[in-house]
Amino acid sequence: MNNIREQINDLLKQQTELQVNYKESNICIYGKYHYSLKHNDVILDGVKDIKIEMDYEYPISIPKVYIFNLKEELEHVYKDNSICLATVGEILQYLIDKPSISEFLNRFLDPFIFSADWHLKYGVFPFGERKHGYEGLLSYYTEEWGLTKEQYIKMVFLIYHNKYKGHLPCFCNSGFKLRNCHGRYILPIVKNQRLRNTFLIESIMILNKDGKEYG
Ligand SMILES: [Zn+2]
Structure with a gap:
């Protein structure tokens, strides 16, 4: 699926409280992101306020993802609420396979959210601490x-x-x-x-x- 608008429409069908703003220079997707994530038989679900800034060249560019209503301060979240999801190399390796926006979010945003929620609940990280x-x-x-x-x-x-x-x-x-x-x-x-x-x-x-x- 190459067409960026088709991909975004697909995402918005699954995530009905997200909206999109097609600007001249980039695309901004924002609103409430619903999730129900499972790891080792534990299901964590909820809603997060997010914003995704991406450009029309996706997947030849890395989307910037922001998250707004975290209840704790976490490493890997910057002052402007953008998130360090992974290294550039790791994201590029993934983008080479031309995943859809939804797949990108499943791969990088979902584990971040799961780990943030888990930390809030249990005080430790589920996948081990990422090095700083x-x-x-x-x-x-x-x-x-x-x-x-x-x-x-x-x-x-x-x-x-x-x-x-x-x-x-x-x-x-x-x-x-x-x-x-x-x-x-x-x-x-x-x-x-x-x-x-x-x-x-x-x-x-x-x-x-x-x-x-x-x-
Ligand atoms: Zn070599």
């Missing part, structure tokens, strides 16, 4: 992409300097060509200016130890 600050973000790339910090830095420089060459050896020292190795992760970033910017902003947070406020 730049270390938490970097750990995604070290654990999921199998990179050392030095290799992560090499990858950032390659993207920053637009030096993607598929036939060259990969920066992870696997001995494979870039295109047959980490190239599949980073090619979408290299090819798209917006994703590239988002990725580079995150890398500044990760590599600047004062970026602890982030994530």
Whole structure:
């Protein structure tokens, strides 16, 4: 399903208290988000006030999600109520499969809501604490992409300097060509200016130890 309006109409059929505003530069979806989420036989349900800002290029851009009526202050929620749902790399990996907006929310927003509600109820997090600050973000790339910090830095420089060459050896020292190795992760970033910017902003947070406020 490629048409963004069809996807949004679909979402609004399931979520009847959400509304959409098609602006010139982006799309704003807002209102009450109803959920009934199950994990280990525990069902948590309720309603949250949310706002989603996305642009017409979705899924070649990352939607920004806000949540308004949380009863506790939580890590990963910024002062403007936007949420750090995951690292840029993780979201991009997911968006490559071109999920619908609903699927995107199920994948990233629902676990966040579940974990917030669980924390309010039981005082602990159901999926374990997410690591904080730049270390938490970097750990995604070290654990999921199998990179050392030095290799992560090499990858950032390659993207920053637009030096993607598929036939060259990969920066992870696997001995494979870039295109047959980490190239599949980073090619979408290299090819798209917006994703590239988002990725580079995150890398500044990760590599600047004062970026602890982030994530
Ligand atoms: Zn590699």
